[in-house]
Amino acid sequence: MKLYLSLIAIALMFFSCNNNSNKTKVEFAYIGGEIINPNSKFVILEKGTTALDTIKLDGRNRFIFKVDSLKKGLHTFRHGGEYQMVLIEPEDSILFRLNTLEFDESLVFTGKGSKKNNYFINEFLENEKEETYVLKLCQLKPEAYQKHIDSIKNRKTKSLEHFEDKYEVSELFKRIAKANIDYSYYSSKEVYPFAHYGKNKGAILKSLPVGFYDYRKDIDYNDNFLKDYPNYYNFLRRNFSNLSLETHYDHAKSKAFHRNMLCYNLDRLHLIDSLVTNSTIKDELLHHFTIKYISLSNNSESNTIILNSYLEKTSNEKDKALISGYVNSLKELGEGTKLPSLQVVDYNNEEYELNSIINSPTVISFWSSTLYDHFKDSHHKLKELKEKYPEIKFVTINIDDMGVEKTKLSLKSCRFNCNDEYLFKNPKESKRLLAIYPMTKTIIIDQNKKIVNANSNMFSVNFEEQLLGLINR
Template sequence: MKFYFTILFISVTLFSCKKNNEEPALNIAYLGGEIINPNTNYIVLSKDETILDTVYLDGKNRFLYKIDNLNKGIYTFRHGGEYQLVLLEPEDSLLFRLNTLDFDESLVYSGKGDDKNNYFINEYIENEKEEKYIIKICQLNGEDFQKKADSLKDFKAERLNRFVEKNDPSDLFLKIAHANIDYKYYLSKEVYPFVHVGENKAALLKSLPKNFYNYRKEINYNDSFLTNHHGYNKFLRYNLSNLSLKTHDDHEKNACFDKKSLCFNLDRLKLIDSLIINPEVKDDLLYHFTIGYLAKSKNIEYNKELLKTYLSISKSEKGKERMLRFTSSVNNLKNGDKLPNIKIFGYDDSEYRLNAKVYAPTVLCFWSFKYFDHFKESHYKIKELKVKYPEINFISINMDGKNIEKSKNLLKGNGFYSPNEYLFKNPEVASNVLAIYPMTKTILVDKNNKIVNSNTNMFSVNFEEQLLGLINR
């Protein structure tokens, strides 16, 4: 703890001297900490998707970093495959301690700025638990669901009020804290019709209390402050999907809702074009929904039509180029075609062709450090399936490039290391050719290297049925 007290002493002395002289706030902040059981010897600090620096740990797995010319707001620090957010304001001298074996739950802040960040991390952990509760109450009728959702929002608002009375936080903190509460509540309302059991979504929407979506009158669809706010962006995705249900119902005349419907997806893209002006938010939404449809569609003509609409609306040249390549790959990965011959590395640094590793019915799945939960869940699932289906060859491939030691250490540290683990030689090329989106995408290949299913998911309810079909070919 000597490390912590030293930093705090220096920071407090510096800042208290400044305040006693009533000088303007110094536009700097310190971020430091200690990582128990580190996966790598560094953290990556970023803001608004822009990487600011790679900060290396010392011999005791500690670090201290000074941010000059601070742009106050939410920053992200990443370590291994995990990340967390931190609010930094002028003169903050913030320290944290975490254990990678229990990343979020072990994270504790100290120093100047600790109260607000401990508030946010506790809120984050509670929100993860809350998601299961929301799914459960979504099965209630609209009126009862609304009462419980309102009660949950009121509880959070009261807790925030108590925090404010005790800590007197900044306006920036309050703006973020209120946005967290509001958009979590709004999201639960937008999720309701999609999670509620029953296929006639139009009829369900008509049965809701008249004030169920009253908050929509106050929504700013082009809030530049919330452009990178996860809750706001997630809300927009569900809100726009929900609003598109009405237009879709007008076309389909009360037919059962099908999120794979071309009509519904076209309506959603057009709605985004009509409501969203902010180019960053607009292009992100257009890209998200278009690639999500294309990744699951096997109808080449429908794919062409949706792609045409996307290209006519999007202003992102980079997004258009990527979508054209992705659509071409999806359309070329037809069932019965040969698996593309991608170059891979083994953890002995040997180079192979992916086709050479397919000598039996094979399952191909993928992982990345960026999606740590998926990394763990997919490998646990593979372990389970290997026992049940020994006839099948399970191949898992890392998407992050040739960082053999980093990947090997993560696999070994979590008990997942096996001979059937590989890395792509060129992840970007492989991702384009195999149309790997989302990361949960799984490809089934028979013993003759022919694609049986170019896009399935090992977590789907009928996946084991697909495996039996693969074995019996």
């Protein structure tokens, strides 16, 4: 680490000289770090949707990078399939250290500009824990619920005030930190009708006290400053889901509600189109809700209707092609069809055609080393299912392009065996043909190699019911 500390020291000396001379305005910063158990040899630094650079790790999995012509604000650094935000301002010289096995939890910043970023990562981790707690609180009556989340907001506000009293912070930090608190609070308000028990969501909406959503009148649906900020998007997703719920009940014939109702999802896409004019924000929201609907649907006709609505509203040509291809791939995987011909490789480096390894009722699931929690949870779940349903073959396929040895190492490091484990010979094409999204996707195949369900999920409440049906076919 001495080399990196020396580089940062040099940077700080340069900043100091500039400040003393008052001749040059500093418009750059340094960011560097060390990544333990790297998933690739690169770190990507982005500002918004623009990639600033792809930075190669050295032989000790470290890097240092000078951000020239700095546009101060939130940046994203990506490694493998994971990412996190970092606030970079002029004269910052930020180092971080993380372990990919516990990406967010292990992340620690040092150097000039570290305190504000450690504040943000701690807030991020607290918000993750808080999410589960808030969902439990949603079973309270509205007045009691509001009292609890008001208390959470007040605690966060006092914590921020204490931080600002203790450290010198910029106006930019204050603005982002306040937005973080506000939009977390607003999100808690928006989720209440969905998380509260009962299928009659219309009745829940009517039970809310007057003023429960008063903050909505001040929401900017086209906030260019926050457009790259995750908490803002999380709020918008919940807000549009809630607003669409109100619209839905204006014309719904039934009081019962479920999130994948076609008319409700069409209402939501229409509402986004009518309220959002910022193309970046609109396209992200439209993409999110469209792909989510399709990934949970086994109805090709409904998928086509949603797709057509999406195509009319989005301006993102790349996403149009991606989602259109996704819908077409799902059509090819309909019930009673056969899997496309794909090559997989086992951990002895033997190559097979995918259909050739199916000789009994089979469940195919997928994993990636970049989604570590899912990797562990799914393998523990599979172990349980294999013991309960010995009549079924459980095949697991890694979707990464890392080679046999590195993928095998991931399995062995967690003490998972390699039986019925494979990886794709051509991951990119295989993921497209099998429409692998989200990662929880599971494909159920009968003894005749015919698809029973190409869009299942081993964590769903009715999954074992589907397995019993497979056995009894």
